[in-house]
Amino acid sequence: MRVDWRPRPLPGADGLILYDGVCVLCSAFVRFVVVRDRAGRWRFVPVQSPYGRALAARLGIDPERPQTVAVLREGMAYFKLDAAAAVLRDWPAWAWTRILTRLPRPLAERLYDLIARNRYRLFGRTACAVPPPQLAGRVLTDAP
Template sequence: MTNWPDDDVILYDGVCVFCSRWVQFVIARDTAKRFRFTPIQSPYGTRLAQAFGIDPRDPDTNAVIHAGRAHLKSDAALTVLSNLPGWGWTRALFAVPKPLRNAVYGVVARNRYRIFGKFESCFVPDAELRRRVLE
C-alpha cells in the first residue's frame, strides 16, 4: 500500500452528479468537519488517484484515506458512513462479503452518469466548503 500524507480525504468524481451529492451528504452530517474532499479532476485529486491505481480519466471508484490507509469502492463508502455521527451502525455492513458489496457498488459506478447525470465542470463548493477542498 502507498502511504499518503493527508488523512480523512475523500476522492470523488467532480463531474458526477451522484458523487457530488454524496459529498454534500457527508458534509451535512460531518459535524466535526473531519473529512476533506478532492475532485479527481483537480491536480491533487489526480495525483491521489494515480497513487492508488485509479484512472483519473475514467474513475470507477471513489476513495477515502482514513487512518493512513486507502479504502476503495464499498470499503470507502462504508468507512466514511461509519465515521459519521449516527451512522456507526453501517459498520455491520462490512460483514457482507466484499465481492458482493463491490459488485453492487460497481453497477452503480458504471451507470452513474446515465442514471444520475453529469456536470459540464466540477461541482463548485461554497466558501465554507472551500476550506475543506484540496486541489
C-alpha cells in the same frame, strides 16, 4: 488489469475523500458528508483536479474513468463500499451501514460496480467546478 480494491496502507494521508467531481451521485455524497461533519474532519479532492489526478495515480484509479471513490483515513486508503463505511462509522445514526462491509467481497464489488458503471446515466453529470460556500477551504485542487 484488475485492481485490488481492498483497504491498504497509505502513510501520511488522513481525512481526504477523493471523488469524481463531475458525478452527481459522488457530489451528493460529498454534500451528505459536509452536512454531518460538524468537526470539519473531511476534506475533498475532485479526481479531475491536479492533486486529484496525482492521488488517483498513486492509488491505481484511472482519473479519466474513475472506478471508485477513495477515502484516506488514519494512514489507510479505503475504496468502494469500504470507503463509505470508513466515513460513516463515526456517526451512530449510520452505524447500520457497516453491514455492507460484511457482504462477501465479490458480491459487494459487483453491486458497487453496477452502480458506478451506470452513475452518469442514472444520476447525471455536472460541469460545475465552483464549490458551494460551505465547502470553501475544504475542496483541495492542489497538493497541500
